[in-house]
Amino acid sequence: xxxxxxxxxxxxxxxxxxxxxxxxxxxxxxxxxxxxxxxxxxxxxxxxxxxxxxxxxxxxxxxxxxxxxxxxxxxxxxxxxxxxxxxxxxxxxxxxxxxxxxxxxxxxxxxxxxxxxxxxxxxxxxxxxxxxxxxxxxxxxxxxxxxxxxxxxxxxxxxxxxxxxxxxxxxxxxxxxxxxxxxxxxxxxxxxxxxxxxxxxxxxxxxxxxxxxxxxxxxxxxxxxxxxxxxxxxxxxxxxxxxxxxxxxxxxxxxxxxxxxxxxxxxxxxxxxxxxxxxxxxxxxxxxxxxxxxxxxxxxxxxxxxxxxxxxxxxxxxxxxxxxxxxxxxxxxxxxxxxxxxxxxxxxxxxxxxxxxxxxxxxxxxxxxxxxxxxxxxxxxxxxxxxxxxxxxxxxxxxxxxxxxxxxxxxxxxxxxxxxxxxxxxxxxxxxxxxxxxxxxxxxxxxxxxxxxxxxxxxxxxxxxxxxxxxxxxxxxxxx
Numbered sequence: 001x002x003x004x005x006x007x008x009x010x011x012x013x014x015x016x017x018x019x020x021x022x023x024x025x026x027x028x029x030x031x032x033x034x035x036x037x038x039x040x041x042x043x044x045x046x047x048x049x050x051x052x053x054x055x056x057x058x059x060x061x062x063x064x065x066x067x068x069x070x071x072x073x074x075x076x077x078x079x080x081x082x083x084x085x086x087x088x089x090x091x092x093x094x095x096x097x098x099x100x101x102x103x104x105x106x107x108x109x110x111x112x113x114x115x116x117x118x119x120x121x122x123x124x125x126x127x128x129x130x131x132x133x134x135x136x137x138x139x140x141x142x143x144x145x146x147x148x149x150x151x152x153x154x155x156x157x158x159x160x161x162x163x164x165x166x167x168x169x170x171x172x173x174x175x176x177x178x179x180x181x182x183x184x185x186x187x188x189x190x191x192x193x194x195x196x197x198x199x200x201x202x203x204x205x206x207x208x209x210x211x212x213x214x215x216x217x218x219x220x221x222x223x224x225x226x227x228x229x230x231x232x233x234x235x236x237x238x239x240x241x242x243x244x245x246x247x248x249x250x251x252x253x254x255x256x257x258x259x260x261x262x263x264x265x266x267x268x269x270x271x272x273x274x275x276x277x278x279x280x281x282x283x284x285x286x287x288x289x290x291x292x293x294x295x296x297x298x299x300x301x302x303x304x305x306x307x308x309x310x311x312x313x314x315x316x317x318x319x320x321x322x323x324x325x326x327x328x329x330x331x332x333x334x335x336x337x338x339x340x341x342x343x344x345x346x347x348x349x350x351x352x353x354x355x356x357x358x359x360x361x362x363x364x365x366x367x368x369x370x371x372x373x374x375x376x377x378x379x380x381x382x383x384x385x386x387x388x389x390x391x392x393x394x395x396x397x398x399x400x401x402x403x404x405x406x407x408x409x410x411x412x413x414x415x416x417x418x419x420x421x422x423x424x425x426x427x428x429x430x431x432x433x434x435x436x437x438x439x440x441x442x443x444x445x446x447x448x449x450x451x452x453x454x455x456x457x458x459x460x461x462x463x464x465x466x467x468x469x470x471x472x473x474x475x476x477x478x479x480x
Contacts, residue, residue, distance in 0.1 A: 033362040042074045046355050062344045067351025074358035098357035104286045111289040115267040122260035125165045130254035132169050138246040150191035155199030159192035163433035178444040185445035186453050189434045190425045194231040197421030198223040205398040205420045212402050214413045226468040230422045233460035266295045352396045360403040369404035378412045386419025390430035394420045411476030
């Protein structure tokens with residue numbers, strides 16, 4: 001059913017906004033709308049949209065919906081004002097630039113999600129889970145193994161996918177033990193977010209910083225030790241509260257499907273291609289990622305063409321293991337993997353980028369930058385923004401900083417990358433990994449269950465910042 005919205009209230013607001021004429025900046029020819037009714041209306045719409053996003057679990061409404069509508073209204077308001085002022089080209093150019101930034105990131109993420117989905121379909125993650133279950137580790141060992149693997153895997157497979165995988169292991173082994181599941185999930189969220197903070201592929205925010213050219217690919221490794229400290233400090237404390245109980249060993253041997261290892265190799269080759277495009281050719285990394293999607297398409301074509309022959313050979317030999325590795329009757333299809341990408345996340349990303357870009361074009365980000373990076377010390381500003389990302393998603397926080405582009409040293413750009421990446425661990429709703437695990441381990445991992453450990457996580461947050469300030473002191477005197 002399509003509901004038609006009444007235009008009268010919006011028309012009245014637009015009419016009233018004419019009472020406040022925006023000032024024109026002589027230097028750029030753009031309008032400063034921060035003190036106009038249009039600007040305040042746009043800011044209010046964004047705040048309302050984000051309140052709806054934060055209430056996603058309670059309202060059972062996907063987070064992309066409110067920000068998509070908010071982005072359309074905000075840019076509609078901008079377009080209306082600029083047409084009225086006789087300079088529509090400025091607004092169109094700004095919108096296209098913001099859209100281009102999103103498009104590059106979206107295509108990059110789409111390829112990465114496709115590879116992750118392809119590995120999931122080939123049972124790579126199921127095989128890892130089965131291997132862990134077969135070993136019969138006790139709770140304390142499982143606590144450290146899942147946390148360590150989350151830290152190691154998330155720089156490549158992103159923090160959300162990694163957290164979901166490790167959570168599946170914990171809930172399977174400790175089924176019914178809500179206390180251990182909650183504690184392990186807290187540990188997994190912290191580890192996955194920390195691991196994603198020192199890799200361009202670990203989180204959307206690190207990808208944004210890398211593609212913006214603020215930090216080069218190899219320079220992310222400077223955050224390895226601070227990120228490790230961020231994970232280890234709360235993990236060590238929480239480990240003392242884990243019982244040495246040994247659960248019953250599971251029997252869940254899972255064989256990977258044919259081509260699984262080669263898809264892993266192709267993913268690594270795709271990452272190498274993206275890095276080479278950015279580092280050697282000075283071209284956007286998305287070029288390398290899209291080329292890597294072509295690698296996967298060619299390999300998918302090979303899997304489909306050779307499926308019947310391989311199945312017939314296995315049937316003649318009666319090789320059941322070979323038949324299991326070949327997979328289902330339905331051949332591997334790359335486009336099915338693309339369709340299974342997290343489109344709600346991608347559309348949410350679009351809405352946030354366009355909303356923040358619109359507010360920045362109105363002048364709000366310049367005002368925010370003046371307050372944070374001129375009146376405050378850049379170190380404290382970046383620390384505060386990291387804590388803020390536990391309440392507000394780190395994507396708009398990082399995009400706002402990149403749009404403001406404050407005059408910061410290299411060390412401060414590393415710092416905001418670290419704090420925005422790990423600050424979300426302070427609350428269960430502060431990161432995509434935390435929100436996803438609340439759904440997967442519903443009833444065991446909760447907001448209050450995570451909040452109980454927030455002081456310990458905050459200690460790790462502070463320790464990681466201190467380590468970064470100590471180890472990378474020289475970088476605070478270097479400017480990009």
